[in-house]
Amino acid sequence: MTKRVVVVTGGSGFIASQIILQLLQQGYAVRTTVRSLQKADLIRQMLATGGVTDLTDLEVTTADLTSDANWSTVMRGATYAIHVASPTPNRVFKDENDMIRPAVAGVRRVLTAARDAGVKRVVLTSAYGAIFAGHPHRTTPYTERDWSDVTAKGVHAYQKSKTLAEQAAWAFIKREGHGMELAAVNPVGVMGPVLADDYSHSNVQIYQLLTGQLKAVPHVDSGYVDVRDVASLHLLAMTAPEAAGERFLATTGETLSMLDVATLLRQAFPAFATRLPTRTIPNAVVKAAAWIKPELKMIASIVGTYAGTSNAKAVKLLGWQPRSAQTAILATAQSMIDLGIVTAP
Template sequence: MSTVLVTGGSGFVGIHVILQLLAAGHTVRTTVRRPDRRDEVLAMLREGGAAAPEGLTFFTADLTRDDGWQEAVTGCDYVLHVASPLSTSVPEDENEMIIPARDGTLRVLRAAREAGVKRVVITSSLGAIGYGHPPREKPFDETDWTNLTGSDVQPYIKSKTLAERAAWDFVAREGGGLELSVVNPAGIFGPVLGPDFSGSIEIVKSLLDGAMPAVPRVYFGVVDVRDVADLHLRAMTAPEAKGERFIAVSGETMSILDIGKVLRRELGPAARRVPRLQAPDWLVRLAANRIPLLRAVVPMLGRVRHSTSAKARSLLGWQPRSNDEAILATAESLIRLGLVKR
């Protein structure tokens, strides 16, 4: 078995990657920004079934600083770079997200190259592939790149695109023998193991809480976090994954209203607060003037982006769960952990 570093071990994707690596018998290291987050990680691992995770070591490292990275990667066979700055609102200055994402990625790659790591797998996003383009019927695939001049390109999308571009450029120009693979997930759902989770999960939580009387006309692809983690492990070791990108999406694009229908159909009374109506676009735009969280939604109104995971399925044998299963697992875990209104 190999020694693997997972950056951002306290995050929603990172914790599921660690669980699967430990289950497969690997020796795992992970980075946290602060030493006090170690207990949070251990609590989430217990929730995920790893009661006493042997073979897990913690390192303190931040994407904005050089300290700690060389120590964390020395002796590793692989690095899974999952950590990324994330914000639930649109920052005043886009560089607040872009600089840590891009420079942090390069920091990790330099440390990996110096330590003789065999391969780095980076968690990018479908946001680096399918934004800034006019409407089209053809699904986006791994040959596509987001057009940064598009009106729907928010700071987070821009940060993921620039970070991934910088990674490919670095490996091509000065990577030496370092190999690179990239995973580009759609909206990530699935079982929550603690209070630290992604923006996609917040959508389900808001629906269950009845936080909005009607939902915006927003569409996205869906993938279960367990399948995202599985794809990372496949991309880590498969010879065919060297130098490749892989879209992680389960099935057809869904709207927020579609997600609400799944919740009501499967959860019964537990979904009694889930809204049944879709808000008109003009109302969402008006509300965004008063509600900062809605500002990121406005450029996405009515835009449907189809994408395909055919490459991951054919090249790596990846078989993801269905959209409905991913959404239901999200809701059930939020309810179990007491993270939604009773």
């Protein structure tokens, strides 16, 4: 029997690599895209770390979100596509459209190629950033019904890019989808085991904490979720009939501060205790520093803001059961120690 082909964009990414791992384990054939085939060895390395060494059903090919080249070939014969690739949050930019335009154009490019190839359903990796931004007086948990207000003052370009890209995807499906289905997954802070020393921007916080780079931390609250559970939610969104036309907030429903994360790490890894901060930085100091250091603008835009989330929809509709935030955070740290990315004092 011929295996169903699933296209996964951006295969060398933190979330994408876990999605590929689970697809191969569940018997799918995977065709994944990278901007350069130099990333192919990294993908194989990560899959081996994750326990998959038989890569007979994996094809790695090149395609770039900024070009039409090769996308029609990438999608040929695929039943499903999972669009994970997106411009990485660049903390320093002259024009926010440099981040927004590629994200929106990339989504349309992938959806057009998928539709033309007869793909049944596309799952879009969106973000919590498309849900929470621009709501300064929030007091109740965010859900899938919420959208970031990109017109609000102080919303970072990354949150705008994720919001406008997801909105472009839903508009495309409505006007030009010709029956193709779409589901979206919106993860909060993604933790969990890293599979190589080329790790995601979402794990940088753990690296900085364990290496003693943060003497004090900003007052930033966040939801957290394990990358393995983000991947499993993508697969549920890909196949469940009831997931068509829906978006799913990938969160444990817990909210932790950066100081809470440091405390968890101190308790679990006492050898690193002397490096881990015990103080917070006043919000006003963080905001003032962002004027001097543009790379702090994204953090400054969210200090002191409410970050409660609900996973009720994914749990009830799809039967999704995520690990705890603590499990996800400690798995990140343990994997970094195991891979030698960080070493104890």
